[in-house]
Amino acid sequence: xxxxxxxxxxxxxxxxxxxxxxxxxxxxxxxxxxxxxxxxxxxxxxxxxxxxxxxxxxxxxxxxxxxxxxxxxxxxxxxxxxxxxxxxxxxxxxxxxxxxxxxxxxxxxxxxxxxxxxxxxxxxxxxxxxxxxxxxxxxxxxxxxxxxxxxxxxxxxxxxxxxxxxxxxxxxxxxxxxxxxxxxxxxxxxxxxxxxxxxxxxxxxxxxxxxxxxxxxxxxxxxxxxxxxxxxxxxxxxxxxxxxxxxxxxxxxxxxxxxxxxxxxxxxxxxxxxxxxxxxxxxxxxxxxxxxxxxxxxxxxxxxxxxxxxxxxxxxxxxxxxxxxxxxxxxxxxxxxxxxxxxxxxxxxxxxxxxxxxxxxxxxxx
Amino acid sequence: xxxxxxxxxxxxxxxxxxxxxxxxxxxxxxxxxxxxxxxxxxxxxxxxxxxxxxxxxxxxxxxxxxxxxxxxxxxxxxxxxxxxxxxxxxxxxxxxxxxxxxxxxxxxxxxxxxxxxxxxxxxxxxxxxxxxxxxxxxxxxxxxxxxxxxxxxxxxxxxxxxxxxxxxxxxxxxxxxxxxxxxxxxxxxxxxxxxxxxxxxxxxxxxxxxxxxxxxxxxxxxxxxxxxxxxxxxxxxxxxxxxxxxxxxxxxxxxxxxxxxxxxxxxxxxxxxxxxxxxxxxxxxxxxxxxxxxxxxxxx
Amino acid sequence: xxxxxxxxxxxxxxxxxxxxxxxxxxxxxxxxxxxxxxxxxxxxxxxxxxxxxxxxxxxxxxxxxxxxxxxxxxxxxxxxxxxxxxxxxxxxxxxxxxxxxxxxxxxxxxxxxxxxxxxxxxxxxxxxxxxxxxxxxxxxxxxxxxxxxxxxxxxxxxxxxxxxxxxxxxxxxxxxxxxxxxxxxxxxxxxxxxxxxxxxxxxxxxxxxxxxxxxxxxxxxxxxxxxxxxxxxxxxxxxxxxxxxxxxxxxxxxxxxxxxxxxxxxxxxxxxxxxxxxxxxxxxxxxxxxx
Numbered sequence: 001x002x003x004x005x006x007x008x009x010x011x012x013x014x015x016x017x018x019x020x021x022x023x024x025x026x027x028x029x030x031x032x033x034x035x036x037x038x039x040x041x042x043x044x045x046x047x048x049x050x051x052x053x054x055x056x057x058x059x060x061x062x063x064x065x066x067x068x069x070x071x072x073x074x075x076x077x078x079x080x081x082x083x084x085x086x087x088x089x090x091x092x093x094x095x096x097x098x099x100x101x102x103x104x105x106x107x108x109x110x111x112x113x114x115x116x117x118x119x120x121x122x123x124x125x126x127x128x129x130x131x132x133x134x135x136x137x138x139x140x141x142x143x144x145x146x147x148x149x150x151x152x153x154x155x156x157x158x159x160x161x162x163x164x165x166x167x168x169x170x171x172x173x174x175x176x177x178x179x180x181x182x183x184x185x186x187x188x189x190x191x192x193x194x195x196x197x198x199x200x201x202x203x204x205x206x207x208x209x210x211x212x213x214x215x216x217x218x219x220x221x222x223x224x225x226x227x228x229x230x231x232x233x234x235x236x237x238x239x240x241x242x243x244x245x246x247x248x249x250x251x252x253x254x255x256x257x258x259x260x261x262x263x264x265x266x267x268x269x270x271x272x273x274x275x276x277x278x279x280x281x282x283x284x285x286x287x288x289x290x291x292x293x294x295x296x297x298x299x300x301x302x303x304x305x306x307x308x309x310x311x312x313x314x315x316x317x318x319x320x321x322x323x324x325x326x327x328x329x330x331x332x333x334x335x336x337x338x339x340x341x342x343x344x345x346x347x348x349x350x351x352x353x354x355x356x357x358x359x360x361x362x363x364x365x366x
Numbered sequence: 367x368x369x370x371x372x373x374x375x376x377x378x379x380x381x382x383x384x385x386x387x388x389x390x391x392x393x394x395x396x397x398x399x400x401x402x403x404x405x406x407x408x409x410x411x412x413x414x415x416x417x418x419x420x421x422x423x424x425x426x427x428x429x430x431x432x433x434x435x436x437x438x439x440x441x442x443x444x445x446x447x448x449x450x451x452x453x454x455x456x457x458x459x460x461x462x463x464x465x466x467x468x469x470x471x472x473x474x475x476x477x478x479x480x481x482x483x484x485x486x487x488x489x490x491x492x493x494x495x496x497x498x499x500x501x502x503x504x505x506x507x508x509x510x511x512x513x514x515x516x517x518x519x520x521x522x523x524x525x526x527x528x529x530x531x532x533x534x535x536x537x538x539x540x541x542x543x544x545x546x547x548x549x550x551x552x553x554x555x556x557x558x559x560x561x562x563x564x565x566x567x568x569x570x571x572x573x574x575x576x577x578x579x580x581x582x583x584x585x586x587x588x589x590x591x592x593x594x595x596x597x598x599x600x601x602x603x604x605x606x607x608x609x610x611x612x613x614x615x616x617x618x619x620x621x622x623x624x625x626x627x628x629x630x631x632x633x634x635x636x637x638x639x640x641x642x643x644x645x646x647x648x649x650x651x652x653x654x655x656x657x658x659x660x661x662x663x664x665x666x
Numbered sequence: 667x668x669x670x671x672x673x674x675x676x677x678x679x680x681x682x683x684x685x686x687x688x689x690x691x692x693x694x695x696x697x698x699x700x701x702x703x704x705x706x707x708x709x710x711x712x713x714x715x716x717x718x719x720x721x722x723x724x725x726x727x728x729x730x731x732x733x734x735x736x737x738x739x740x741x742x743x744x745x746x747x748x749x750x751x752x753x754x755x756x757x758x759x760x761x762x763x764x765x766x767x768x769x770x771x772x773x774x775x776x777x778x779x780x781x782x783x784x785x786x787x788x789x790x791x792x793x794x795x796x797x798x799x800x801x802x803x804x805x806x807x808x809x810x811x812x813x814x815x816x817x818x819x820x821x822x823x824x825x826x827x828x829x830x831x832x833x834x835x836x837x838x839x840x841x842x843x844x845x846x847x848x849x850x851x852x853x854x855x856x857x858x859x860x861x862x863x864x865x866x867x868x869x870x871x872x873x874x875x876x877x878x879x880x881x882x883x884x885x886x887x888x889x890x891x892x893x894x895x896x897x898x899x900x901x902x903x904x905x906x907x908x909x910x911x912x913x914x915x916x917x918x919x920x921x922x923x924x925x926x927x928x929x930x931x932x933x934x935x936x937x938x939x940x941x942x943x944x945x946x947x948x949x950x951x952x953x954x955x956x957x
Contacts, residue, residue, distance in 0.1 A: 052853050073859030085854035089872035098868075099858035146858075389862070397757050400750070401771045404830065407786040408774075414789065426800040427790060482681040487676035499683060504943045506891050508915045508932040510694040512701065512925060516710070536690045539683050543798045562855070568675045597779030599894040604916065615779045618898055621785050630789055641782040648777035652770055655777065656838050 001064050002030045003186045004049065004154055009058030011044055011210075018044050022058070022208045026203070031180050031187045033201035035194060037233070041210040042190045043158060049188060050156055051075050062153060073102070078147035079156040080162060084139045086146070088130040093127040103150075113149040118141055121145045128301045136164050140172055144179070161196060173199060194234050198222070203296075206230050228363040231287050237320060240293075240330040242286040243360070250278040255286050255346040260326035266303050270352060274366055283360035290320065292351040293332035302349040309340050323348065396410050399432055414636040415439060422630055438631035442620075453623065455639050457541035457609070462596060465527050465612055469534035470591045475541020476535070477587060478580065482572050485550040486558050493662070502540030511604050518605055525606050533605060534595045541594070548575065549583035582652060585654045593644045595653070613640050695936065698918050702929035710925055719930035728906050729931065732914045739910070740827045740889040743832075747885055748878070750829065751836025756866055758837070759844045769841075773834035780831065784898020787827040788814070817907040820900055824908060826894075827899055832888060836881050843877040844870060883946045890938050911935050 006024040011018070019041045026032050034042040047053040049060060051072035059068045067075050078099070086095050093114065100110045118124045122140045131139055140160060147155055157176075161169045177200055180187060191197055197204050198218045205215040206229075214226040225231035231239040244257040246268065254265035268288070294302065310329075311322040319336045322329055332348065334340070359365050410427050415438050417431040445454030516532060518524035521522050523532065550620040553576070561571045602612040611619075621633050647656050671678075705715040723729050725747035754772055758765055775783065790796050793812040800808040813819035847870060855865045893912035896902055902909040902917075911931055 045854075050853075050857060052856065072857045077857065079854065081850040081854060081856050084846060085848075087851065087855070087869050089869070089875075098855075099862070102859035102864065116938050136902035146854075150858075393757055393760060393762070395763065396753070397768055400754060401768055404771050404775060404834070407783075407790060407830065410790055411786050421807070422795060426803045427796060428800060465714070479679050483680050485675045489676065495680065495684060497951075498945070499687050502687050504689060504887060504939060505695065506912070506932070506935045506939050508891075508893075508912055509698050509936040510690065511708075511916070512919055512929060513694040513697040514690070536686050539686060540691075567672070568679075572724050593777060597781075599779060599781050602911075603897075604920070614779050614894070617785065621898070622901070630792075630795070633785060634789060637782045637785040641778045642821055644777045644779070645774065648774055648821060649770070653945070654771070656769075656773060 002026060002061070003030075003063060004032075005064075006045075006049070006189065007059045007061070008058050009049040009060065011041075011048060011053065012056050018210050021050075022210075022212060024205060024212065024215065026186060026188070029184045030188050031189065031200060031202045033197040034188065034190045034207060035192070035197040035201075035233075036207035036213075037038070037192060037205055039209075040207040042192075042207050045207070046079075046156055046158055046188060046190045049154070049308045050077055050079055072100075076153045077156055078154075079154040079158065080140075080143045080147050080152050080160045082159040084131070084143040084160075084163075085140060086142060088131055090122060091128050091130050092134070092142050095131070095142060096149050099146065099150050113151070115149045116147045121148070127237075137168050137172060140164070141175075144176075146287070148183075153186065155185050155187045155241075157187065159191055161191070161193075169196075176200060195236065206233060208233075210248065223354065224365070225287070226365050228285055228287070229360050231356060235291075235332070236343065237287055237290050237331050239287045239289045239356070241358070242288075242325060242328055242330060244284065244286055244326075246279050246284055246357075253279050255284070257286070257326040257328065259328075264305060264326075266350065266352070267327070267356070270301060271355065273357075277359075277366055282366075283365075284366065285290040285358040285360060287356035287358060288330075288350055289354065290331045290333040292354040293330070294349040295332075295334055295338060297349045299349075299351055299353065301352045302310060303352055305348050305350060306345045307348055308345045309342055312340055312342065404562050407666050410637055411634045415442075415631050415638060417631055419627070419629060419631060436629075437572060438629065438635040439639075441629070442635035452619050453616065455613060455616055455620070455636055458611055458613045458622075459639065461527055461610060461616075462613040464594060465530045466595050469531045469538065469595050470588055471536045471593055472531075473538030473542050474584065474587050476539055477544075478546045478577075478584070479572065480539070480543045481546025481548075481550050482576060484547050485553075486555065486571075487568070487577075496543075499540050502537065503544060507600055510543070511600075514657070525608070525611075526610050527606075529605055530601060530612065533601050537601075538591050538594070542591065545583055545587045546580075549580070555581070557615070582654070582657075585651065586657055588649055589647055589655050592647060596644050612625070616640075672853045690708050698929045698932050698936075701926060702840070702933045704926050706922040706925040706929070708925065715926070719926045720934075722927055723930045723934065724865050726927075728909060729914055731906055732909045732911045735908060735910050736890065736892075738821055738891065739825060739828070740886060742822070743889050744882065744885050746825065746829045747836045748881055749834045750833040751881065752840050752871070752874075754833070754837040755840035755844055758841055769838075775831045778831070780894035781898045783827055783831050784895050787823070787830070787935055788899050791823050791826075791852075814900065815904050816903050820904060824895060824899055828889075828892070828895060831895075832885065839881055840874060843874050845874060853917050879946065879949075883942055886942050887939060890935055911938075 002025045004024070004026040006215070009019055009022040011019040015307050024032075034045060036042050044053060048055055051067065051070060055068055059066055060363050061067065062075055062077070067294055067320050068190055077261055086092075087098065090098065096117065097110050097114055100113060105113075120128060121142050121144060123138070126134060126138060126142065131142070143160070146192055160176075164172060173196055179185075180200075189197075189200060198221075201218055203215065204218055204221050206213045206221065208229050214221055214230045216224075221230060222234055225234065225239070229239055231241065244255055247256050247262075247265065251269075253268040253271075255268050256262055266343055277297065283340060297304065305325075306326050307323040307330075309321050310324055313320045313322075314336055317336060319338070319340070321334060321340050323332060340346070358364060359366050371382070372424050413430060414422060414427075416434045416436070419434050419436075421429070421431055441454065443454060443459075445452040445456075480499070484492050513522065518529045518532075521529075557575060558571055561575050566574065596616060598612065599618065600613040602615040603618070606612070606615065617636050620636050648663035678817050700712075701710050702719050703714050703716065704711050705713075705718060716722070736868060752925045758768060762768065791796075791811070791814040793815050796811070798809060798811040801811070851869065852865060856871055860868065891912060892910050896908060896910050896913055900908045911934065915928050915931040915935065918924040
């Protein structure tokens with residue numbers, strides 16, 4: 001039995017198709033992140049799971065029950081909002097038990113739940129305060145507490161960290177992760193921040209234009225992106241996508257960058273091609289992450305290439321250097337202690353066990 | 367074990383559908399009920415104005431006239447034609463126009479300049495000045511009627527349209543200032559700073575930069591002032607009588623003067639004539655009217 | 667010379683507004699205040715007379731009736747306008763199809779003058795040909811509705827007309843307030859299992875405290891100033907049963923030649939308004955400074 005199952009879900013707003021035949025499944029205890037740029041449909045999908053939006057086509061199942069037409073309060077879910085949405089005229093305690101009261105839970109049970117959750121989240125001393133008297137982080141915790149007391153089957157988070165400043169965001173991110181590890185709850189979490197997604201999720205569903213681009217563990221998404229969108233969205237800085245062609249010379253397959261003079265041919269024989277394709281003169285994107293370009297040979301299979309360094313950005317613990325590869329810009333990440341000379345060619349080593357190739361027209365992984 | 371037991375989903379789905387439908391019908395019913403309460407007087411006014419006195423005596427408030435009888439309208443506007451003692455609205459309508467136009471223009475202009483200074487040329491104590499002016503929005507005018515009557519007398523403009531214009535300008539200033547000040551407050555000061563760096567002076571900034579983007583608030587202010595001044599009765603009745611009266615005073619006189627037989631149809635036609643200008647403004651530019659009411663009031 | 671002019675231009679531009687208001691508002695109020703302590707009859711006398719006028723005022727049966735009427739009217743006016751205003755605002759907040767049309771209908775009375783309103787309602791409430799006849803002709807043979815000429819009930823006709831004129835405004839304020847609430851709060855409440863009624867009653871309406879406050883202040887203000895409506899609807903009658911302070915003041919000054927007494931009544935009205943407005947302005951300013 002899947003805790004959450006979404007089947008062929010489509011949603012339109014007027015004539016705009018916001019979600020196109022979405023299919024999704026989550027097992028119990030998983031932390032699924034819906035990741036994507038604004039407008040990709042992730043918030044709409046979350047609202048549909050919550051029952052706050054209607055469905056045009058398709059079904060939503062919670063614990064194998066079809067809840068597509070069921071009210072939010074009867075779906076056994078709880079939601080944490082971007083703006084926390086705490087009731088301003090009630091104090092923390094009233095905020096947290098409001099849902100339980102609406103469900104006509106017994107007084108004893110309410111007290112029990114309240115005590116359990118407020119101790120766990122350390123909001124015990126805040127119980128009599130109003131939301132306007134709390135800090136951002138405290139409001140965040142109260143919002144999570146309001147969701148926790150109801151012991152729902154699924155926790156829904158709608159970009160809960162977006163309103164916090166950078167430092168607080170990192171702290172709260174870790175708290176949410178700890179929460180998940182302790183309680184082992186099922187979570188659906190919406191964010192546009194890929195760092196958040198990678199650190200929190202057990203599974204990530206990347207969305208764009210209403211379609212799920214890839215639904216996998218963070219490792220797979222990072223190392224084997226399904227298409228150029230995913231490759232570009234994940235990673236900071238994102239994966240380098242170098243335009244060029246595959247060339248086949250008898251049994252040797254190699255990659256030649258566009259505009260280069262065939263002198264540099266990167267051997268592709270060890271690459272795991274997903275499908276059988278026509279290799280000769282195939283136009284592709286050659287994808288390699290900045291962190292997989294080294295200044296020292298670290299692997300047997302590393303490909304050595306001499307490129308000119310054009311620009312260096314010092315980030316503190318590392319530096320991002322821009323190189324010129326056949327008039328295309330590629331970025332590499334090095335430790336900041338390395339001295340790079342600008343406008344000079346230096347030897348770089350591509351880690352070929354960590355590359356991805358994409359068809360130029362379909363943008364799909366090959 | 368979850369706190370909310372998983373219920374029978376199909377049942378819940380049915381229940382909520384029916385409930386929603388009933389609620390919707392109830393909603394519309396109540397809303398339409400209230401709409402009738404609000405429309406009722408307008409309906410009665412219009413219908414009565416087209417009836418003959420015979421029809422009025424025979425029928426009820428709701429009955430439609432047999433045919434559209436425009437006689438009461440003619441009498442309300444132009445009178446019965448028998449000379450002295452015959453009051454009709456036409457001259458007073460024009461009195462009001464002559465009063466409203468200059469009063470609205472001048473009070474709006476003063477409000478705009480005052481709002482401009484108070485928000486873009488700050489100096490120590492300017493909030494107090496704003497408060498000082500704002501107070502004028504709230505005073506009951508009874509507190510100034512007596513001295514104003516005497517002052518108008520001293521100036522030789524009592525019982526004149528000019529006198530009323532002066533009164534309306536003065537007591538319009540707090541409101542117009544409030545509107546413009548609240549509007550200009552939200553216009554970024556960077557705009558002014560950039561203009562000053564470009565060398566523009568006090569008046570140039572106002573006329574070339576602020577005024578062109580002030581259309582929304584000018585509309586709100588003009589509509590508000592027009593409505594207030596056209597609808598005024600207190601000042602009109604206190605500071606004028608006879609020939610110089612504005613329309614609301616004339617309307618009241620007409621309705622109150624019970625010579626022989628009360629002609630309700632004429633009363634209703636007169637009321638509509640007196641109310642049409644502001645009604646038309648409201649219908650055409652209603653949302654600005656409402657914006658003026660809610661923003662001016664809510665911002666205090 | 668020019669430099670001085672330029673530097674002080676802002677203040678010079680302020681001068682007309684400030685000057686006019688100082689004189690015509692503050693100056694005049696002070697004058698009225700002063701006169702209320704004199705024994706002025708037809709013309710103002712400037713020798714102080716003490717609080718005689720105030721004593722006379724509160725001993726006057728007519729004034730007491732006026733104050734009593736004001737209280738009755740204000741309470742009813744306030745409560746009914748706010749109740750109707752909230753109900754209409756909540757109902758209109760439900761994504762109604764004809765919302766624009768309905769809003770226009772509820773608000774148009776505010777565009778009319780109190781004289782027009784009074785004239786219309788005077789006809790509707792006409793004891794023989796108005797509502798009474800309507801119901802009788804509909805079959806309710808013994809129906810009477812002569813409130814307008816009934817000493818005890820006439821004040822309520824003023825409430826009916828006043829509510830008709832002003833409820834739409836309260837509705838507009840509450841609707842604006844409801845619409846300014848971010849919808850995540852309603853979503854959270856729905857997930858918490860609150861039905862529509864609970865959402866409004868327990869969550870949204872308590873959030874409307876500032877709007878209540880504003881409506882209260884504005885409605886009380888309108889009520890204290892009531893003059894036009896009374897003149898048009900009942901002229902303070904029958905007799906003096908619907909007289910109000912504003913009416914009292916004008917009659918004392920211009921018909922009874924009691925300028926001092928009139929000034930005293932005007933000052934009472936002023937103090938009543940100040941008692942409501944000053945706390946309001948104070949709290950509004952504090953809110954603005956805090957935020």
